[in-house]
Amino acid sequence: MSAPINTEEPRFAQFKLVLLGESAVGKVLHRFVKDSFDDFRESTIGAAFLTQTILLDHNTTVKFEIWDTAGQERYKSLAPMYYRNANCALVVFDLTKQESLEKAKSWIKELQRQANSDIVIALTGNKLDLVQEDEGAREVSEDEARAYANELGLLYFEVSAKTGQEIKESFKSIAEKLPIEEKVNPRQGRRSRNVDLSRPNTNDQQACGC
Amino acid sequence: MSHMPGLKSATSFSSSSSLARTPSGPMVAAGLIMNKRADVNESLYYICQRLIAKLEKVPGMKAYLNLAFSSAEECSEQQAMLLSQRPASSSSHHNSTSSLDSEISVRSKWDRTMLTFSAGMLPAQINYDPVTPVWRLFQQGVPLCLIFNSLKPEHSIPLVSSDDLKVCKMNVYRFLSCCKQYLDIRDEDLFPITSVFADDTNNLLKVIKVVNSVLDLDPRFTAPEIEETYKVTDARSKVVKELVESERKFVQDLETLLRYRDDVMKRELISSEDLGILFPNLPEIVDFQRRFLVGLECNASVPEKYQRIGSVFLHAGVQGFKIYDPWSLLQTQAIDVIAREAGNLKRSSSLIDASYELQSFLIKPVQRLCKYPLLLQQLLKLTDSSWPNYNELEASLESSKEVAHNVNEAQRKSENVQLVKDLQERVVDWRGHGLLNVGELLFSNTVVVKDLLSDGPSSEKEVHCYMFEKIIYFFKEMAPKNKILSARKKSSASLTSSSGSLNGSQSNLYLNGRVFISNINVITSNDAGSFGGPGRYLTIRWKGTKERGGCVIKFRSEEQLVRWEAALKRLTKDQELDMPKVRNRDNSGSSEGEYLPKFPPVVDSPMGSARSSASSIQDSFKMPHVRQKSEVSLLSYGAPGPYSDEKKNRSVSSPATLVGSLAHHVASVELREQVNIKLTYKNENVHLSVQPHVVFADLLTTFLNKLRLTIGDDLKADDTLKLKYRDEDDDLIQFRSDDDWTVARDMLNQIADEESRILNIVVTV
Numbered sequence: 001m002s003a004p005i006n007t008e009e010p011r012f013a014q015f016k017l018v019l020l021g022e023s024a025v026g027k028v029l030h031r032f033v034k035d036s037f038d039d040f041r042e043s044t045i046g047a048a049f050l051t052q053t054i055l056l057d058h059n060t061t062v063k064f065e066i067w068d069t070a071g072q073e074r075y076k077s078l079a080p081m082y083y084r085n086a087n088c089a090l091v092v093f094d095l096t097k098q099e100s101l102e103k104a105k106s107w108i109k110e111l112q113r114q115a116n117s118d119i120v121i122a123l124t125g126n127k128l129d130l131v132q133e134d135e136g137a138r139e140v141s142e143d144e145a146r147a148y149a150n151e152l153g154l155l156y157f158e159v160s161a162k163t164g165q166e167i168k169e170s171f172k173s174i175a176e177k178l179p180i181e182e183k184v185n186p187r188q189g190r191r192s193r194n195v196d197l198s199r200p201n202t203n204d205q206q207a208c209g210c
Numbered sequence: 211m212s213h214m215p216g217l218k219s220a221t222s223f224s225s226s227s228s229l230a231r232t233p234s235g236p237m238v239a240a241g242l243i244m245n246k247r248a249d250v251n252e253s254l255y256y257i258c259q260r261l262i263a264k265l266e267k268v269p270g271m272k273a274y275l276n277l278a279f280s281s282a283e284e285c286s287e288q289q290a291m292l293l294s295q296r297p298a299s300s301s302s303h304h305n306s307t308s309s310l311d312s313e314i315s316v317r318s319k320w321d322r323t324m325l326t327f328s329a330g331m332l333p334a335q336i337n338y339d340p341v342t343p344v345w346r347l348f349q350q351g352v353p354l355c356l357i358f359n360s361l362k363p364e365h366s367i368p369l370v371s372s373d374d375l376k377v378c379k380m381n382v383y384r385f386l387s388c389c390k391q392y393l394d395i396r397d398e399d400l401f402p403i404t405s406v407f408a409d410d411t412n413n414l415l416k417v418i419k420v421v422n423s424v425l426d427l428d429p430r431f432t433a434p435e436i437e438e439t440y441k442v443t444d445a446r447s448k449v450v451k452e453l454v455e456s457e458r459k460f461v462q463d464l465e466t467l468l469r470y471r472d473d474v475m476k477r478e479l480i481s482s483e484d485l486g487i488l489f490p491n492l493p494e495i496v497d498f499q500r501r502f503l504v505g506l507e508c509n510a511s512v513p514e515k516y517q518r519i520g521s522v523f524l525h526a527g528v529q530g531f532k533i534y535d536p537w538s539l540l541q542t543q544a545i546d547v548i549a550r551e552a553g554n555l556k557r558s559s560s561l562i563d564a565s566y567e568l569q570s571f572l573i574k575p576v577q578r579l580c581k582y583p584l585l586l587q588q589l590l591k592l593t594d595s596s597w598p599n600y601n602e603l604e605a606s607l608e609s610s611k612e613v614a615h616n617v618n619e620a621q622r623k624s625e626n627v628q629l630v631k632d633l634q635e636r637v638v639d640w641r642g643h644g645l646l647n648v649g650e651l652l653f654s655n656t657v658v659v660k661d662l663l664s665d666g667p668s669s670e671k672e673v674h675c676y677m678f679e680k681i682i683y684f685f686k687e688m689a690p691k692n693k694i695l696s697a698r699k700k701s702s703a704s705l706t707s708s709s710g711s712l713n714g715s716q717s718n719l720y721l722n723g724r725v726f727i728s729n730i731n732v733i734t735s736n737d738a739g740s741f742g743g744p745g746r747y748l749t750i751r752w753k754g755t756k757e758r759g760g761c762v763i764k765f766r767s768e769e770q771l772v773r774w775e776a777a778l779k780r781l782t783k784d785q786e787l788d789m790p791k792v793r794n795r796d797n798s799g800s801s802e803g804e805y806l807p808k809f810p811p812v813v814d815s816p817m818g819s820a821r822s823s824a825s826s827i828q829d830s831f832k833m834p835h836v837r838q839k840s841e842v843s844l845l846s847y848g849a850p851g852p853y854s855d856e857k858k859n860r861s862v863s864s865p866a867t868l869v870g871s872l873a874h875h876v877a878s879v880e881l882r883e884q885v886n887i888k889l890t891y892k893n894e895n896v897h898l899s900v901q902p903h904v905v906f907a908d909l910l911t912t913f914l915n916k917l918r919l920t921i922g923d924d925l926k927a928d929d930t931l932k933l934k935y936r937d938e939d940d941d942l943i944q945f946r947s948d949d950d951w952t953v954a955r956d957m958l959n960q961i962a963d964e965e966s967r968i969l970n971i972v973v974t975v
Contacts, residue, residue, distance in 0.1 A: 014566055065566055065567070065570065067570065067573075074769075075580050075614060075615075075617070075618040076618070076622075076769065077618045077619075077621040077622035077625060078538075078576060078580065078617065078618055078621055080542075081541050081542070081573055081576065081621075082573070084542075084545055085545065085549075085569070103767075106766050106767050109766060113656075
C-alpha cells in the first residue's frame with residue numbers, strides 16, 4: 001500500500017459493518033481481508049472481528065470494523081448485539097439457493113426495523129463463480145434480486161467469495177454510500193453514534209465520492 | 211497508507227510468533243489488537259513450560275521441582291476422580307439448568323472439582339499440566355529462596371523446608387524482603403504473600419512475572435521461547451489447531467480487556483456501577499477461561515486418538531459456563547455505557563479504543579460461546595467413533611449447544627422483560643384486558659393475521675402479536691398522528707428505551723384481538739389453504755363459552771413458526787393435564803364457570819345484549835372508531851400482495867372475536883377499563899378482573915365460580931354469596947345490587963393511583 005500524497009489533509013473515517021446471512025458469509029469476509037493489506041493470515045473461524053481499511057480516493061481512508069456473525073444465525077436473540085450501532089450491513093445469500101434469498105430478506109426486514117435508521121444495507125449474492133460457470137446453477141435471477149434491492153433502497157452486488165471477484169468493489173461502493181463527511185467533521189457528525197475521528201479533519205465537500 | 215505501515219503477516223503455522231509482534235503507533239495498534247494472532251508465549255501453558263525450563267537450571271531446584279510434579283500429579287488424579295464420579299453430563303445439565311443456583315454455588319461447583327489449572331481429565335499420556343507444578347512449587351516457599359540465593363549467595367536466606375503453611379509463608383516473606391533489599395525491586399513490582407497461596411491464575415501470573423524477572427537477572431537461567439510443536443497432518447488436526455488457537459486468541463483478548471479494565475479503574479473516571487456493567491465478573495471469567503485453555507493445550511500435545519477435548523468442555527459444562535450469564539445479559543446496557551462515557555473511557559486508557567473496538571471486545575464472550583458448538587461439531591465429524599473418547603466428545607457437543615442455547619434464551623428473556631415494559635407504554639387501549647395474570651411473555655412477532663371467520667383482503671392485517679403463557683394478544687399500530695401522546699411517550703421512554711433494541715419512535719398500539727390459550731383446540735402449521743402464496747402459516751382455532759373462531763397467522767420465518775407451534779402445543783397440553791376443562795354449550799348469556807381460574811373472567815363480546823349496547827353508546831365517542839378509518843392505510847404497510855387476490859368463500863357466520871371484522875369488534879368489545887377485584891373469603895384472597903358493565907347477578911355467578919375453583923372449594927354451585935366491599939374509609943359496605951355496584955365503581959374511579967384501584971370484597975355465605 002503506498003502512502004497517499006498529501007496535497008490536502010487526509011481524511012479518515014471509521015464504520016462498523018455487520019455481516020449477516022448464510023454461513024458462507026465468513027468466507028466473504030476472509031477473502032476481503034486476506035486479499036488486502038491488514039495483518040491477517042488465513043483465518044480461523046474463531047477470529048471473527050476484523051478491521052479493514054480501504055482507500056476511497058487519494059486522501060480518504062475508510063476503515064471498516066467488521067462484525068461477523070457467521071454460524072450464529074440460529075441464535076436469533078443475540079443478533080441485535082451484532083447489528084446494533086452498525087453503520088452498514090452486508091446481507092449475503094447464495095445465488096444458487098432461492099431459499100437463502102428469503103432468509104436474507106428476513107434479515108433485511110429485521111435490520112430495517114431494529115437497526116440504525118440510516119444503516120446502509122447491501123444485499124449480496126454469493127457464488128458468482130458457480131453461476132458464471134453454469135448459468136443453470138442460478139436459482140435467483142439478478143433482475144429479481146436487484147428489483148427487490150431497488151425497491152427497498154439497498155445496494156446490490158453479486159460476488160464470489162471463492163475467487164474474490166467483485167468483493168473489493170462492493171466494499172468500496174458501500175464506503176461511497178456512507179456519510180463520510182459526517183464522520184470526518186465533528187460538527188456535522190454531532191448525532192454521532194459510535195463515531196469518532198482519529199485523523200486531522202477537513203471540511204472538503206467534494207471529496208466524498210470517487 | 212502512511213499510517214498503516216506494512217505489517218509482517220505471520221503466515222505459516224509453526225513460525226515463531228515473535229515475528230508477529232511489530233511495534234506500531236497507537237492508531238494502528240488499536241486496529242491490530244483485534245486482528246492480531248494470539249501469541250503462544252503469552253499463553254499460561256507455554257509461560258509455565260518455559261519457566262520450568264528456567265527453574266531446572268537453578269542449582270538444587272530439581273528436588274523441589276520433583277516434589278511439585280508429584281504434588282501436581284496427585285491433584286490431577288483427584289480431579290479426574292471427582293470428575294468421573296460426577297453424574298453423566300446429559301443428566302447433569304438438566305438438573306443444573308432448572309435449578310436456580312446462585313452465582314456463588316455455580317462458582318463453587320466448578321471450584322470443587324477444579325483442583326488443578328487444567329480443566330477436564332488429562333489424556334492418559336500426561337500426568338500433570340505444566341501450570342499446577344509451578345503453583346505447587348512456589349507454595350513450598352523454599353524454592354523462591356533458592357532462586358534468590360543462587361543470585362546473591364552472599365545474602366543467602368537460610369533454607370527451612372516444611373509442610374507447615376506458616377513456615378512456607380515465612381519463606382515467601384523472606385524472598386520478598388530480600389528482593390526488595392538486595393535486588394532493588396520495588397514494592398509495587400512484587401506480589402503480596404497471599405498471591406502465592408491463592409487458587410487463581412491472576413495471582414499466579416503476578417508471582418510468575420516476578421520470578422521471571424528475578425531469573426532473568428542471571429544469564430545462566432535463560433531458556434528459549436517454547437516453540438509450538440503442534441503439527442497439522444490432516445483435517446482433524448486442523449480443527450484442533452483452530453480450536454486451540456482461537457481459544458488462545460480469546461483468552462488473550464480477555465486479558466487485554468482485563469488490563470484495560472484495570473487502567474480504567476485506576477483513573478476513576480467511570481463510576482463503579484458502570485464498571486460493573488462493562489466488565490461484570492471479568493477476573494473470574496479470565497481465570498476460568500485460562501484453565502480451560504490449559505486443558506485444551508494439554509490435549510493438543512498428545513496423539514489425536516487419545517485427546518480428551520470433550521472432557522475439557524464437560525468439566526466446565528453447562529454450569530461452569532453460567533459464569534457468563536451476567537456478561538451476556540448486561541451487553542445491551544454496556545453498549546449504552548460506552549456511548550455515554552466514550553470520552554472518559556478514552557481519557558482512562560488507550561489500550562482499547564473506546565469508540566471503535568471496546569464493543570467488539572465486550573461481545574467476544576457471547577460470540578465465543580456460540581462458536582464452540584460449531585468447532586466441536588467439526589471435530590466430532592472427523593473423529594473416529596471407535597476412538598476411546600468419542601462418546602465424551604459427543605456429549606460435549608451437546609453440552610456446548612445447550613450453553614449457547616442458554617445464552618440465547620437468557621437474552622431473549624431479558625429482552626422480553628423490556629418488551630413487556632415497552633408494551634405497557636405503547637398500548638393506549640387495552641379494551642378491558644391487561645398484563646395482569648397473563649403469565650410470562652413467550653414470543654412477540656410482527657405477523658400477518660387472517661381471521662377465519664371473515665373474508666376479503668381487509669381481514670388480513672399486519673399486527674404485533676404477543677404470546678403470553680395464557681393469552682395471545684394482537685395489537686395494531688396507531689397512526690402516529692397523536693402527537694401529544696407520542697411526545698409524552700417519547701419523553702418518558704427516552705431515558706429507558708435507549709437501552710432497548712428499538713428506537714424511541716415507536717407508535718402506539720391498541721388491542722385488536724386476543725385468544726385465550728386455554729380455549730385453543732386446534733393448532734396446525736403450514737396450512738396455507740386459506741391464505742394465498744407460499745409462507746409459514748399457523749392455523750389456530752378456539753372454542754370458548756361465548757366465542758369460537760380461528761385465524762391463520764403468517765410468520766416471517768420458519769423459525770418463528772416452529773417456536774410458536776411448539777409453545778402453543780405445549781401450553782395447551784399442559785392445561786389439559788392441569789385441570790378438567792368444562793366445555794359449555796355455546797350459548798351466550800351467563801358467564802359461568804368455564805373460565806379457568808387462571809384467567810381473569812373477562813366478559814366478552816356479548817353481542818346484541820342490552821348490556822353491550824348500553825356500553826357501546828357510552829363508549830362510542832372513544833378513539834377506536836376514529837382510528838378505524840385510518841386503519842386501511844396502515845394495512846398495506848408490510849403486507850405484501852400475494853394474498854390480496856383471495857376469493858371470498860366464507861360468510862360471516864358468527865361474532866368475530868379476533869382480528870378482522872372490526873366493525874363487530876368495536877361495537878361489542880368493551881372499551882372501558884376492567885375493574886380489578888380482590889375477593890376475601892375465609893381470610894384468603896383471590897384476585898380477578900371484570901368488565902364494568904357486568905350486571906350484579908352475573909357478578910355473583912362469576913365470583914362464586916372463581917371462588918369454587920380457587921380458595922372456596924367448600925362452596926356449592928347453588929350457594930348464595932353475601933358481599934361487602936370496603937369503601938375509602940375502610941368501612942365494609944353492603945353489596946347487593948346493581949346500584950351498589952355502580953357506587954362501588956364510582957368510588958374506584960376516583961382513585962388516582964392505578965395500582966391501588968382495586969375493589970376489596972369480603973365474601974361470606
